[in-house]
Amino acid sequence: xxxxxxxxxxxxxxxxxxxxxxxxxxxxxxxxxxxxxxxxxxxxxxxxxxxxxxxxxxxxxxxxxxxxxxxxxxxxxxxxxxxxxxxxxxxxxxxxxxxxxxxxxxxxxxxxxxxxxxxxxxxxxxxxxxxxxxxxxxxxxxxxxxxxxxxxxxxxxxxxxxxxxxxxxxxxxxxxxxxxxxxxxxxxxxxxxxxxxxxxxxxxxxxxxxxxxxxxxxxxxxxxxxxxxxxxxxxxxxxxxxxxxxxxxxxxxxxx
Numbered sequence: 001x002x003x004x005x006x007x008x009x010x011x012x013x014x015x016x017x018x019x020x021x022x023x024x025x026x027x028x029x030x031x032x033x034x035x036x037x038x039x040x041x042x043x044x045x046x047x048x049x050x051x052x053x054x055x056x057x058x059x060x061x062x063x064x065x066x067x068x069x070x071x072x073x074x075x076x077x078x079x080x081x082x083x084x085x086x087x088x089x090x091x092x093x094x095x096x097x098x099x100x101x102x103x104x105x106x107x108x109x110x111x112x113x114x115x116x117x118x119x120x121x122x123x124x125x126x127x128x129x130x131x132x133x134x135x136x137x138x139x140x141x142x143x144x145x146x147x148x149x150x151x152x153x154x155x156x157x158x159x160x161x162x163x164x165x166x167x168x169x170x171x172x173x174x175x176x177x178x179x180x181x182x183x184x185x186x187x188x189x190x191x192x193x194x195x196x197x198x199x200x201x202x203x204x205x206x207x208x209x210x211x212x213x214x215x216x217x218x219x220x221x222x223x224x225x226x227x228x229x230x231x232x233x234x235x236x237x238x239x240x241x242x243x244x245x246x247x248x249x250x251x252x253x254x255x256x
Contacts, residue, residue, distance in 0.1 A: 002237050005031035005039065005046045007061055008053030013075065016225040017052060017232060024233045043068045048236045055079045055143075059086055066090045066097035071239045074103040075232050077147030091246035098244035102252060105147030107231030111205065112249045114220045118152055118207050121218060122159040125209050129216070130186060131156045132208040136196035144195040145177065148205050156191050156207070164189065 008014045009032035021029055031042035039049070043064060048071040051061055055078040065072045074087070084103075091101045106112065122131070133156070135149040145153075157173045164173075167189075174190040176183075202222040209216040222228070235252045250256045 002027050003030045003047045004236050005049045007033050007049050007051040010034040013052035016229040020226055020229040047240045050232050050236050051076050062090050066099050072101045073235045078143035088246050093244045100239045100242040100244055102235045102239045102247045104249040105151040107249050108227045110220050116255055117218055119155050122156055127163040129209040129211045132192040134194045134206045136201050136204040138200045139197050145193050153191055153193050
């Protein structure tokens with residue numbers, strides 16, 4: 001039995017996670033923590049903590065998990081580069097407080113398949129296809145672009161940088177967040193990212209590969225938060241058996 005603590009239990013995803021636990025007979029919830037609660041009162045009962053809170057609370061949570069040698073699953077997005085670096089330090093096998101951590105922008109099996117397909121499509125279609133990422137979420141989502149959109153852009157950026165290595169020289173691929181005014185003719189060195197907010201959309205992501213005479217689009221649409229919750233529970237059961245390190249959902253699914 002894997003004992004978990006839900007961190008951010010009163011939020012939409014925390015509630016969805018708790019609702020999905022009965023579908024996973026090998027998992028039991030031993031604590032539900034939200035703002036104002038002290039996780040240290042229940043941390044010793046858990047094998048792993050699943051975080052669906054806010055990026056500003058993550059580092060404090062990581063410290064507590066590391067001190068108590070508890071695995072951690074982080075599904076919270078919006079972290080700064082500095083925060084991500086600090087999180088990674090706690091998964092370093094050379095560190096005294098190293099723990100296994102699964103950190104992903106999206107725990108959906110379908111979205112992680114989209115990540116894999118995006119990488120392959122970018123390689124196969126080549127540098128003559130323009131790259132754009134469009135995401136839509138509900139009106140209450142605070143960060144933009146979404147963590148999933150950022151991951152998709154990072155995948156495309158890595159492939160395109162290799163394809164245009166000689167042309168780029170010392171320059172970098174540019175991530176173009178929306179367009180307004182007169183931005184000029186589209187460069188082959190840019191990747192567009194566009195965020196749409198409205199209604200109760202759980203999460204839609206589309207990667208567009210556009211060339212003269214044809215266009216390829218890869219789309220994932222989430223209609224229920226359960227897809228993310230089930231993935232996070234799968235990650236929780238997996239990570240407790242791993243050595244210290246920083247893992248992604250791609251590792252959990254065996255895609256890398």
